[in-house]
Amino acid sequence: MKVPAPGRPVRPTRSPRTEAPLEAAGDPTISRIARAALDGTILGQERAIRSLGQALGGGHFPHAWIFHGPAGVGKCTTAVRAAAVLIDPRSGDRQRQQCVPDPSSESARYLRAGTHPDLRIIRAELAGTSADRELRDRKQNNIPVALLREQMIGGVDSSGSRLDAPVYRSSVMGAGKVFIIDEAERLETDGQNVLLKTLEEPPPGTVIILITNSLDRLLPTVRSRCQSLAFFPLAPEVMVGWLNENLGQVTGAARQFVEAYADGSPGAAVTAVELGLQAWHAELLPMVDQLERGECPLSMAERMNELASEVAEAAVKRNENASKEAANRRATGLLFSVIGAEVRRRLRASAAVPSKLEYWSQVPGLVADAEQNLRANVNQKLALADFVVQWSALEGAR
Structure with a gap:
């Protein structure tokens, strides 16, 4: 994807532009992750963020990515941070080169509210709120093809109706669109195959990011069409600092277990305490x-x-x-x-x-x-x- 210069956004022309919803009901998952991406610090992933900044600052950002690594180390948060830079018309050279979005922009306000029209995070539980009754009633065991069609690539639903393809809609704010597929290893094989053409030739101004803890569960044909970016566990001293700041109430034997169990993953530490x-x-x-x-x-x-x-x-x-x-x-x-x-x-x-x-x-x-x-x-x-x-x-x- 060629990154637009400030004031000259890339605008796909497949469908009419619509206005951004100012006060629509937001997606709480996007809101939660966006707040961490915009207002928090992503620890231990400096190499990944530096790579993204180099790609953004260089003006040519790959249109398909796989962020892979252990659970709970910041893959999805980093993806939303990169998305926040890409979909904000106000992003300038500093934001791109450092992969740091402007936290005060109108685009950032939409992200915090979970209402940004140019970002989607596709995950299995979205099936539960689908307009397609058959998809809605289906158990959320994985990410079915029908959900991909509804949320991204379009096609025909279970009733035979043709679905619009969100991936081909114009960017509402004019700077581009980002689709993030979380837990991409849960994509059915048919879904991964259906996604291939879009990964290879997405519409102008569109970026797709697959997030996975299990790179080997993605098809080789999917992996070959994406730029791969590795994420790693936090270094021990960084993890200790995070635990002190965020789980300081956990002490003694419980602290020793949480530290060993997490093995450099803040997300795993939170899970260990909560459960x-x-x-x-x-x-x-x-x-x-x-x-x-x-x-x-x-x-x-x-x-x-x-x-x-x-x-x-x-x-x-x-x-x-x-x-x-x-x-x-x-x-x-x-x-x-x-x-x-x-x-x-x-x-x-x-x-x-x-x-x-x-x-x-x-x-x-x-x-x-x-x-x-x-x-x-x-x-x-x-x-x-x-x-x-x-x-x-x-x-x-x-």
Whole structure:
């Protein structure tokens, strides 16, 4: 995308220009992320922001991106910050070169309200408010093609009606449009394929950013059409500073767990505190000790299933359109992340003991296999039971 000079915005001509809504009901998710992007500090991602500033300041900004890296380190916030520069007609050389939007502009006001007409963040839960009843009633297990058509690329809906393509509409404020697809790894394969043409040749003045924690779950054909930008965990000293400022009330053993669990991710730290994951860790730890001794804790798989189900059921109660399957998958992912934090600790502690190091090095592969089984719709209880049995069969530590 060629970045327009101040006062000379790129204006697609596919559809008539309309006025920006001043006081429309805003998208709370966009509002929350935009406030962080405009008013907060993005820690630990200086390299990514510098790369974006160089691309913006150079006048030629790639029209399709993949922001990839661990969850909770600022990928989506950074995407919205870049979007704020791109879609603001007042952005000047300083804003572009530093990838720092003007926080006082009219465009920034729309972003804070969640009403900016030139930014969309596409995510699975938008299906719950769709005008398409079939899409609205569908469980939010992933990002279906129908949601992509409604929110971005157009096409025919479930009733046979033809949908307008928002990606081809003119920029309302005149500076360009940005479409962000969050958790892009949840795009169905058909959806990724349908997206290819738009990724390769988007309308003038349009930028598409895919956000993912799992780059390998995007098709090679999608990856090859996008500029890739890596995000990393925060450095330990930066993470400690963030914890002191934002979670200073968490102390002692709880603080030690949160710091180890987060592993450089502020988002993971918040999740650990909000969901009380330290209690999960305390409950699973004796069972992990049994596994290390070569024993098979028969109750472990059942208890893991119960913990995941409790969190999933609470999530579904909060959102009646949420998919129980997707909620279970997220909850088991949290369980495996708690186990992963303990495995990382033991790997570091085993560095000088080759047999133990070999033993603990095998466990992440078992976790990956179990998560793949769950994505393949293997029964959750069976997948967890198989995980525990496979772990108990490992040799090396005892």
